[in-house]
Amino acid sequence: MPYLSIHMPSIVENLQRVKKTCDSRGYTLLPVTKVCLSEPVIVDAFAGCGIDTVADSSLACLSRLQGEMKRFLLKIGLHEARNGGLRCDCLYTSSMEVLESVSERSDGCREVFLALELGDLREGILPEELPGFIQTARALPNIEITGLGANFGCLMGKLPDGLVAEVLDDAVRRVRRQTGFEFEYISFGGTAVYPALVSGMLPDRVNHVRIGEAIFFGYNLTRDEPIEGLIDDAFVLSGEILEVRNKRVDRWGVYGLNAFGEEIRNGESGFRKRAVLDFGELGAPAGGLTPLDDGVRIIGSTHDYTVVDISSCSSGYRTGGFIDFKLNYTSAARAFISPEIENRLIKNGNPEVKQ
Secondary structure (H helix, E strand, C coil): CCEEEEEHHHHHHHHHHHHHHHHHHCCEEEEECHHHCCCHHHHHHHHCCCCCEEEECCHHHHCCCCCCCEEEECCCCHHHHHCCCCCCCEEEECCHHHHHHHHCCCCCCEEEEEEECCCCCCCCECHHHHHHHHHHHHCCCCEEEEEEEEECCCCCCCCCCHHHHHHHHHHHHHHHHHHCCCCCEEEEECHHHHHHHHHCCCCCCCCEEEECHHHHHCEECCCCEECCCCCCCCEEEEEEEEEEEEEECCCCCCCCCCCCCCCCCCCCCCEEEEEEECCCCCCCCHHHEEECCCCCEEEEECCCCEEEECCCCCCCCCCCCEEEEEECHHHHHHHHHCCCCEEEEEECCEEEECC
């Protein structure tokens, strides 16, 4: 059975380094914990580092948290706003309908961060709409607007630049001029903002950042590079070897498309030593895997198998053994929720099996 090792000390060390950087520059850090489904053991470790709020896009995941940790909900639909328990302290939205529904609830007041469109073209209020939106929203009961946020590097790969700073500044000034309202927090979200944060190039108005990938993976996908000073192998997937054989890889006869509708072209010939592993795209997409053994080369995967070439390996891999991979954000998230992959939280060298 494949298993995912989550090395808690590495994640905590990354968190401490990112928090130290934020503290030194006057930013409030909001860790985004959705990649691990806001696993309570991990969130408890974050609390020990001085974190008092975590963010997730899943209400169900946030609802698992106990204690004094505040819950910041990154995504909320109208159905959730109207029905059932809304166990969050703060929510992030661009929808007036959602705000109206939340304001009609009788289970307490909630903080609200409004989402502003600054180029990534996901959710967000248009800058010219913001003053009127604020005016209407402030009249609603049971909500308190405290922040204005924007996302970067999510859908379009947009990065914070000088033009973003100008648009943001103009939007905030117009709100103040037309409504007299001042935001307590201006929040930028995404590890895409981390280089600008480190270099001091974020807009002056920003005082709050939402970061996940840097903490959990030490990586910046928008630049496709590891982040200097952070650890990038906190998540390691170990796949069990089902078969090891020398196979002739020359193409012969007739071929069609594979299980994903792709035409595979093989430039190799002769015999190659191949290993078949017990997980596939449903568990961890091969595009997000990096073998820890430099001699291992990923050939491809189906829904439930992954095939690697081990011809250049010095290790004597055998059936029943394991091959280890570092994962990116997408593959780790898929592996974490897969019922066929066992999760092992490792604290001080001792694994705690979660699934």
